[in-house]
Amino acid sequence: MRNLIALLIRFSSLITFVVLEIICFVLIVNYNASQKDIWVNSSNLFSGTILEKKNEVKSFLDLQELNNKLQEENALLKESLLITKGYSAQIEVDTNLRYEHIPASIFSQEYRLRNNHLTINKGERDSVRVDMGVINKDGIVGIIKGVSTKYSLAISLLNTQTRISASIKSSNYFGNLYWEGRDPTTMTLESIPRYAEVEIGDTIVTSGYSTIFPRGIDVGVIESYKIKEGTSNLNIEVKLSADLTNLSTVYIINNKDKQEVKALQEENE
């Protein structure tokens, strides 16, 4: 104790000095505008850098969650976009309100085979069912063919068994879209009558005549066309708008009235 007091006496000047200087600086920073600004800015410069670094790390860790959120948001936006489109076209209102988008990720894809498939990370528990359409932000991608609890398997557009009802946007002539099994960027649209007015660069969209895809989703643009030998139909080469060799985020389209439509069709066959 005596030592402590001796120490305090020995350093009394230093202690007084330090304490008073600290008081001075606290006062300076608190009561003087310009010094306060400089203090706040400099300390922000310091703490800001650290906080920014922390944020970078945090946002990196949260990327997955953020991604999911964005996907969901996108799905909502896409739905409302379809609805708005429907309003502008009046007739499509009913049809497009029926469709719901389920965001999903592709985690296995192939495009070099003749019959290519996609594996998707959403399954039965996310209300994915067989025969739902798969699209991404650019256009159609495939159709669900098999569903397990957590995953689903889709046949890609790049599959020789794929048949999709598609139409020319400007003239509404429709035909079957299929893949010839070679080039992963083009598909063929068949059974368009030869008198249809076709121009290179025209947009091809889904026709909406099946229960899989709603009307008016982009498929691609016309690259070339020729008359199929021995028929009165055109064969149109369509350049796909979705890049099927590089897929990550997709939306699965759920047609809420599918069962009803199917039941009706089967009844009358």
Added chain:
Amino acid sequence: MNKAVISNLWRTVVFVALQVLVFMSIKISFGSFDFIHIIVYPIIIILFPLNVPRPFLIFLSFLIGMTVDMFYSSIGVHASACVFIAYIRDYVLKYLEPHGGYSIEISPSSHNLGFQWFLPYSCFMLFVFMLFYFSVEAFSFVYIFEIIMNTISSFIFSILFILIHQFIFKTTV
């Protein structure tokens, strides 16, 4: 109350009053050269008698600085510079100690210790005060040019007043 206390109290009151009533309002500028501030009251700290306990001197300097700050409306800026030179005064005195040592009670003035001794002592103390004061006032070494210009030009004018004071008045205690 003995003579030393009255003398120092009187000096404190006079110089603080001079500082805040006269020198504060003197603005010397040559065109855009606006760096001259006359600050003479650190002479109070410079001339405190040697037998004043150091922590007490530091605390008194703080009070003097705060008083001046109230008039300059720059709370803490003068006080911090005062506290700083009060703290280093002991080291400066030790460094400049004459051969015979100091006689314990006297004030380190020009009259008591000779002009040749007083000149480097007061110059050093005042210069450190100015440098510290203007650094704290700018508060960032981004303004290093302004700090140095202010320090040098203000120092030259202020030291003149202090030296003139020492020629006119014979400070004993």
